[in-house]
Amino acid sequence: MAERVFITGIGMISAIGSNVMENLRSLRLQQTGLGYTKFIDTIHRNTLPVAEVPQSTPELAAMAGMEGTAGYTRTALLGLVAMQESLQSAGIADATALPAAFINASTVGGMCDTEQVYFDILDPSKEGTFLQFIDTLDCADCTQRIADAVGINEYVATISTACSSSANALMYGARMIRQGLVQRAVCGGTEALTRFTMNGFNSLKNIDKQFCRPFDQHRNGLNLGEGAAYLVLESESLVRERGARVLAELSGWCNTNEAFHPTAPSPEGDGAYGAMKNALAMSGRSAEDVQYVNVHGTATLNNDASEGKALERLFGGNVPKFSSTKPFTGHTLAAAGAIEAIYAVLSIDQQMIFPNLNFSEKMEELNIVPETQLLEEYPVRNVISNSFGFGGNNASLVISKYEG
């Protein structure tokens, strides 16, 4: 019998806070992180809203204890800040004491820094400190920087499945624990805003010039965000052995592919439906046991229509409370799955449902509307967290209250 997998630590940074408590406070106060970029050199700086982490890269380096060290990209530093909090939260003073896995997620690695020096790197007449960013071109750089800083080395991996990347990182780490490869896996993702991704999504006409409006009839696209989040996953036996505090159980997961279109989901939400249904089945819970769905809810025309259809198919006339927290954090791509998994943990821990901001009118193709109020003292025991992405990659997680 494979072991249960528990969440024993959480750490994060996003546009609405540089740690878990600050994120929770902003969620409760309904304070959005959306605004305009201070740091990206782009012609879209005053027209495309983003949810940018307010700290500059040198400020992040100071927070991460890496002041004055060279070669750390913003992606790596965001990740390191979140990693340090997650270990602290789990009561792990020395991450090297036990063989552990670090499963990270990234969509464009250190692009935030490399895009600034890329054409210098290509110019043979130029020499300089920018050469230290050559290796940051790929996704593994940030993972290794973070792993090296905290000393996790038994398994080190990076996953890139677009917007579902960190949900897949959580699944992969949980499965390694169930296989007995490790007893502990720190899983999540990190994403920094870049000119590259802003122009990418803008060229796809997927970005709303207003603050994003998930599940609204007049939604018109997503807003990008940045941040990082990690969850410490541990086996039941390790939890007992070291008397760790359990925040929640990662009780179910599923990864499916739509096989429909490179950048669009199927209209009936087949992939989303399959991912949620199978994740729930794995968790041993039924549809009635779910009190909250933290939807992917990017506010693109396609995603919300297809995800909404999938919710109606799975839950019939009894769709539980659901909301997208992307109007708070923006769409943080590779970090989104982990950021929202932490919000799911908070929802259970605080018995709270977070509002879907910027909603005003029901979508004509759906019979359901998201929760727009902050609900407190709401009995939340099981949460589904969805992450869907390009390439048809869908991932759903079930996070459950720890009941011994």
Next chain:
Amino acid sequence: MKGRFYIQGTAAISPQESFSGEFTPQLLTLADKNLLRVKEPDYRAFIAPNSLRRMSRVLKMGLTTAIRCLQNSGVAVPDAIITGTGKGSLHDTERFLHDIRRYSETALNPTPFIQSTYNSVNGLVALQVQCTEYNNTFVHRGFSFEHALLDAMMLLSEGRAGNVLAGAFDEMSDEYFYIRSRIGSWKEQLTQPEEMFTAGTPGALSGEGSAFFVLSSTPSDVHIAGLKMLYKPSQERVHETLEAFLRQHGLQPSDIGLLISGRSGDTNFDHYYHALTAQYFPQTPEVPFKQLCGEYDTAASFALWLAVERMRKEELRHVLIYNQFFGEQHTFILLGR
């Protein structure tokens, strides 16, 4: 993780004539730079013309290898698609970076952005064979392919899949070749594959390739018996790990009939191979493979393809692959029959 993970079929596009027909290793003659380019097959037999026109190089290469591997395995639709790639579509990433500059962030064509996404090959394979099940992409340098294999092995062990398509792909662009040359990844002087082990110079010969495998629990002639990854280890830790790894599988070094090693002639890193063979495999036949495919993040996928080729032709009970990527990611893959 214990178990037997049988290889049902393989396919590879590489700098060798590996895609079709009988494989005979050949040493290439390089004309202008230390780069072994793949021999691209005719993609039209595998990809519809309207798709083919839009697809960039590594997408065609990855998709075609995957489809061919399924054909060679007699599997129409796999139960999972898992890939590893260190760098994804370099051409698309570069093109989008250049477009942003050239067109000052206006009126950009989204195709290179979409195709630069690391999971785009996976998505295309899923779309073409209509596989709606498990789908994952690892992007971690010299561990990318190995994690794809580990994921496949776990799926089989969980009983969640019958046939898993696992593979890897990486391309080298002129631009990225130049970038890596600025930090000394490649040999400076033009060096032919036949002289790479005797040149005694730092740097490797660059390469590229794509290789896919169908793994299942149904017995076939070759299986993966074990896989071990080591991150930034000392020489001592490589040795301790090898000993423990073989012991775990009830083997002695002398039980290994063939060692396939990733030595590249790079004087910065080849000492790992020298020390390992001197201590454990002094009498064991050793076959290096990077003179055939060059160095790249997922070169171990070519080594696995080569190992299967050899095991199908020769009476080899146990074959061990040892590879490391610029000293950071070290991996052992143990094969049995």
